[in-house]
Amino acid sequence: MRYRGLGLWAWGAFLVLSLLTGCSLPPPSGDQIQALNQGEVLTLPSQHQGALTPADIPAPPAPGDPRWQAVSLPDAWDTRRPDLQGYAWYRLRWAPAMAPAAGQPLSIYLPYASMNAQLWVNGQLLGQHGRMHEPVTRHFYTPLLFDLPHGVLRPDGQANEVLVLLMGYRAYRSGLDAVYVGEADALQAAWRHRHFWQNTGTLITSIIVLTVAVYGAALWWRLGREPMFGWFTVAATVWGVRNLNFVATELPFGLHWDNIAWSRLSVSGATVFIGLLALFTLSYSRWVLSKDRLPRWQQAIPLAYVAFSVIAFGVQDDTGGMRVWFKPLGAGGLLLTLWSQWHLLFTAWRVRAKQVWAVAISGLAYLALICNDLLVANDLEGLGRLFLRQYAAVPLFLSITLVWTHRYWQALQQAETLSGQLQREVDAQRAELEASFQKLVKAEREQALAQERERLVSDLHDGLGLHLLTAMNMARREGPAKQPLADTLQDCLDDLRVAIDSLSNLEDxxxxxxxxxxxxxxxxxxxxxxxxxxxxxxxxxxxxxxxxxxxxxxxxxxxxxxxxxxxxxxxxxxxxxxxxxxxxxxxxxxxxxxxxxxxxxxxxxxxxxxxxxxxxxxxxxxxxxxxxxxxxxxxxxxxxxxxxxx
Incomplete structure (x- = not known):
């Protein structure tokens, strides 16, 4: 019953996470906030596709330019302008419902403006975040917020005009979502909320995953270069670095990369991670079941997927070309993930261990959020929806790390127990050996004393005894000379003293x-x-x-x-x-x-x-x-x- 309940919980978690697919954050709301979603757009000719210097950035067009066309936001280029790459102007107008208080700060909030945007209000440049010329600052997944001074607003009753210059790439989810104007506090709260889930939270997950990668490398080094730990380490490293694509708007150390090259690395990193994670999951399942290493064909499939995806994305010099391969490789990655997760679920069902179930459930969550990310990436209409797979990887990696730590801790405890038991046995054997040695020493000492006593008795008998017998015979004779008797007794005394001397100074x-x-x-x-x-x-x-x-x-x-x-x-x-x-x-x-x-x-x-x-x-x-x-x-x-x- 316990494992059945755990399995039901897993499927429940899978269904709940599936409901999250396609999720998006709620728009800002409030009496002092206006959503600007109706306006006009003016696309620029091909010579303006990617200015190389600030001087080449397009200037605001004339108000009466006939190229202005009506548009509703969000305006997704992948659907409405699939061949557009470069710059487009958006013109939006609004009249405040009520005049803002004199001391009330105002802001303009752009939840989604990819790749980057420049903002004008009533003919005055309000600002831009980063570069608008190549390499354009990457704000494709970063919300933008601009302070709106009261001095640029028109008098009461007159409509204000907002111009947004947008720079984007073909087939790269470029476009502009609805623009919000109003009270600064409310818009800043909305900006912080989105910025956390899109940027700060992603950065936290990257740090966690890279830390786990270091831990996996330590296990790989410590436990005999086990390939499973190697796949885990490389997969975690690739995923942690790849997710920085959502966070980093500028490269460190003043490096400037072409955004096309950056895009190739990003999508290649995603597919490489899928293959490496499949290799790890398959190896982990066999490790839990105490089987041999992966068969070659099971290793070949994920590695072939990784190699093919790197080649397919690497040869493209255009984001549109990468889009062609995105769907088939995404479908292949989903099938590869389903295959490896099936092995993980089967393993959890076989061993019925809570730790393995934790990994399997985390894998289901990861699989559900893969579906979300594939839907978001292939949605050509909507803008501003969240990618969630980076969050699912954290519980997956942490559950795996906890399982390994638990196993390693159990091994250490078992080693300590065996070491203590061995030490006690060694101490008992040592005590027994010492007792036996003392008995042996005592027996040898007694034997040596007996032998020495026997030798001494024999020597005294042969030497001293003979002299004493001679002296006794001389003493029994009538009228014996005293001198010979004295000499014989002296010999007896000398023999006795020699025997005594032999027992002296034994220590020296x-x-x-x-x-x-x-x-x-x-x-x-x-x-x-x-x-x-x-x-x-x-x-x-x-x-x-x-x-x-x-x-x-x-x-x-x-x-x-x-x-x-x-x-x-x-x-x-x-x-x-x-x-x-x-x-x-x-x-x-x-x-x-x-x-x-x-x-x-x-x-x-x-x-x-x-x-x-x-x-x-x-x-x-x-x-x-x-x-x-x-x-x-x-x-x-x-x-x-x-x-x-x-």
């Missing part, structure tokens, strides 16, 4: 601090044994991120083993422990002693202690070299390739 991961602690613990023992331990740091040693507790213990054990070998096997009295940075940014640790060196067999076939040192170096990812110095002694060199470790 500084090999200098690690080896410095080892040197600090071993130096007193070595000094007691008569061995001097020298310490040397070469260059800036950066922290080593890879040096965790396990690798730190391997490093300490390896250096400890090197120092022990230098004392026990090398019989050294002096040992140098040096740590330095290489040009390759590696860390090199050297243990150099002045002992007897290693036997050749020991360097080629390392024993158990040297084998452990190589295993620890391999676990560190380091290079271990054990060399005999030329002057005697042993050189243990450990190179830690730090960049690879990082």
């Amino acid at each position: 991961r500084d090999p200098v601090l690690l080896l410095g602690s080892l040197r600090f613990r071993l130096q007193p023992r070595l000094a007691a044994a008569g061995v001097q331990l020298d310490w040397q740091v070469g260059g800036e040693i950066p922290p080593q991120p890879w040096l965790d507790a396990s690798r730190a213990l391997h490093l300490l054990r390896l250096i400890q083993e090197a120092l022990t070998n230098a004392v026990r096997h090398g019989q050294a009295s002096r040992i140098l422990l040096r740590i330095e940075s290489t040009p390759e940014q590696a860390v090199r640790i050297s243990v150099v002693d002045n002992g007897v060196g290693l036997p050749l067999s020991r360097t080629e076939q390392p024993g158990h202690g040297l084998s452990n040192m190589h295993k620890r170096a391999q676990a560190l990812g380091a290079t271990l070299e054990i060399l005999n110095e030329a002057q005697g002694g042993t050189h243990v060199r450990l190179t830690l390739d730090a960049p690879q470790r990082v």
